[in-house]
Amino acid sequence: MTTTAAQTTDPTPRLAEFAATGRSTGSLSTAVNARTFDFVVAEPPSFGGTDEGANPIEYLLGSLNGCVTVVIETVAAELGITVLSVRTSASGTLDLRGFAGTADVSPHFQQLTLRLELTTPATPAEVAELKEQVLRRCPVYNLIKDAGVDIREEWTVRAAA
Numbered sequence: 001m002t003t004t005a006a007q008t009t010d011p012t013p014r015l016a017e018f019a020a021t022g023r024s025t026g027s028l029s030t031a032v033n034a035r036t037f038d039f040v041v042a043e044p045p046s047f048g049g050t051d052e053g054a055n056p057i058e059y060l061l062g063s064l065n066g067c068v069t070v071v072i073e074t075v076a077a078e079l080g081i082t083v084l085s086v087r088t089s090a091s092g093t094l095d096l097r098g099f100a101g102t103a104d105v106s107p108h109f110q111q112l113t114l115r116l117e118l119t120t121p122a123t124p125a126e127v128a129e130l131k132e133q134v135l136r137r138c139p140v141y142n143l144i145k146d147a148g149v150d151i152r153e154e155w156t157v158r159a160a161a
Contacts, residue, residue, distance in 0.1 A: 018034075019034070020032055020033065020034040021033050021034075022041070025040075027042075027048070027049055027050045028042060028043040028047065028048055028049035028050070029041070029042040029043075029049060029050055029052050029053070030042070039053060040052045040053035041053055041054065041055065041056055041059060042054075042055065043055050057092075057094065060140075060144075061090040061091070061092065062090075063140050064088075064090045064112075064114065064140045064141060064144065065088040065089065065090055066140075067138050067139060067140035067141065068088055068114065068116065068134060068138050068140070068141060069086050069088055071133075071134045071137050071138040071141075072086050072116075072118070072130065072134050073086070075130055075133045075134055075137065076120075076130060079126065079129060079130060079133075081120060081122045081126050081127075081130055082120060082121055082122070082160070083118055083119070083120045083122075084119040084120060084121075084160050085117075085118070085119040086116070086117070086118055087116070087117040088114065088115065088116050088117075089114075089115045090112060090113070090114050090115070091112070091113050092109040092110075092111060092112035092113070092149075093109065093110050093111045093112075094107070094108070094109055094110065095107075095110055106148075108147055108149060109144065109147075109149045110149070110150065111149070111150045111151075111152070112144060112149050112150070112151050112152070113151075113152045113153075113154065114141070114151060114152070114153045114154070115153075115154045115156070116153065116154070116155050116156070117155075117156040117157075117158065118155070118156070118157050118158065119157075119158045119159075119160055120157060120158075120159075120160055121159065121160040122157075127155075127157050131153075131155060135153070
């Protein structure tokens with residue numbers, strides 16, 4: 001049986017700074033550097049781009065998948081829960097009129113679905129605690145939620161064989 005990790009009331013901020021730089025390479029493409037990693041952000045030909053890389057929205061969805069996976073693994077370890085596998089997918093709907101400036105609608109996601117599939121021997125109570133803490137502690141999830149996006153999570157838990 002795991003014990004619930006106590007919420008901290010530590011009043012001392014522990015700030016961490018993150019940075020990335022970008023340089024336009026023309027045709028709606030950006031060369032990005034983050035630490036020692038280089039990648040391209042680009043638009044598809046249907047938007048006038050070169051399709052050299054994922055577009056900014058696709059990177060955001062990928063960031064959500066990566067962030068929630070890191071938080072699941074971190075919280076599971078803290079709670080002593082074995083998680084044998086994690087699979088995620090994220091998809092969302094934008095109203096392109098916001099980006100185009102042709103209507104008074106937000107350019108960000110109108111709705112986003114996050115699907116998570118865990119394989120774990122954890123009990124339903126342990127999984128419920130894991131889910132609660134993951135959704136509370138995931139920075140990218142909370143950034144999107146705090147923007148007012150309608151986020152729907154679909155959790156599938158598979159028993160470990």
